[in-house]
Amino acid sequence: MAASESYVASHLADSAAPGSMRHRAFPGGLNRYVLAGAEVIADLLTCVASLIAAYLVQRKVGGNLGYPLQxxxxxxxxxxxxxVLLLSASGAYGGCSSLMRIRETERAVRAAIQAALLLSFVVSILALQLPPMAVLVNVFLMPVLLIFQKQVTHSLTQALHVRGYGCKRAVIYGAGEAGRRITSTLLHSPKLGLQPVAVWSDGSVPASDGLSVLGYRRESAIPVRFEPLAASTLRSLRCNLLIMAEPHLSAAQFEEMKSIANQAGILVAFVSESAAHAEMQQSVADIDGVLLTSPHEHSTSWSYAFFKRAVDVFAATILLIGLSPVLCIVALLVRLSSPGPSLFIQRRVGRDGEFFDMYKFRTMVSDAPRYAVSPVTSSDPRLTSIGRVLRHLSLDELPQLINVLSGTMSLVGPRPEMPFIVATYNDHQRLRLRVKPGITGLWQLSAARAFPIHENIEYDLYYQRHRTFFMDIAILIHTIFFAVGGGI
Structure with a gap:
């Protein structure tokens, strides 16, 4: 059983005796099946409700056509x-939520649109004469209802876990990158039924640090414990699973941790591959019974690239035209608030390390250094009064729609960084330069945007591994709700 995005492979041994290696059920297994069944029923009812609502809209607008409700x-x-079949095929009922639940939104949008279009085709073939307006409303309404329903289901499951229902307790050994991703995944995946109750340091983080959870807001940082891990401690925490989130444990360390878990009478799981290779996929070939594994990079199809560019051009054009009054007003306010131009043009690093000029509304005083670490607080003296407002509302980024039209940026992608910062990147950090930068993205939506990008590249690498047309749509949807919510 894997904890999905966190690269955990569980080797679950029966702890009745140290030498016994009989596999048994993963903690919370029954709970997962119950939740998956409830989710299937909820999805079915939501899809029925969507078509009924579309039908009622048709009756309200187009009159009663005599079409029976049955x-x-x-x-x-x-x-x-x-x-449900489309969602199941995409792994929606597997139990694990993704980073900031973006993939859940992606799956809901994709499955809803595909199901609605497939239904339209079937209705047409069978000549069922479903009112056209009802069909059109249904196509747009079902993704919205599915996203809302899944958010409610997710919140209800979390609320049950807070009260101690349907949840097992897990200890994470390892406070590095893998440990943080595993902890974040478990906290955001209530369907798994595993609640992290403690994190042990493997010596990879300073004693003063806590483990910051990946997500939208920096709501909590889990304290890291540094005393030696012992079976008595695991028993006192009433935990059911020990997850060894350190991919480079020696054989001796692994055996020691497994022995401690056996003494405590709990199951043990461990990281099966290095998080440093998380951006790579695995290609496996069976040659006469011998499995050969070779890593390869994520590749995108021509159709994805075509539709992504088409949406970029279309959306940027519509937004520039529609928001032109707002752009003019903001430009005027910037000029009136402090001496200097309205636009701020800065050299940034794009895809494959290529330089380009990025456009923003000026938010700092005109004599501020052009290339320096960006402000992280609203009290930064370099910010102007109107600049603080623009940054809070993200309106200073609107001129980058020009970059999107020119092709140097996309609506969705990693944030472009300044050259002097990219010059300090190591090989792992430079991996984020493999795709076109964007106005919005996972890092831009997360609490980590208050900290250096290269210190939080998990977001960008996650996007690179999983990017699809529907994921881009999901990120744009989350951006809208994030902006409405006022950010952090």
């Missing part, structure tokens, strides 16, 4: 079945 219910059930 037939709408039957067609809605078929639509729900399509959506």
């Amino acid at each position: 037939r709408v219910l039957a067609i809605g059930a078929v639509q729900g079945l399509f959506a």
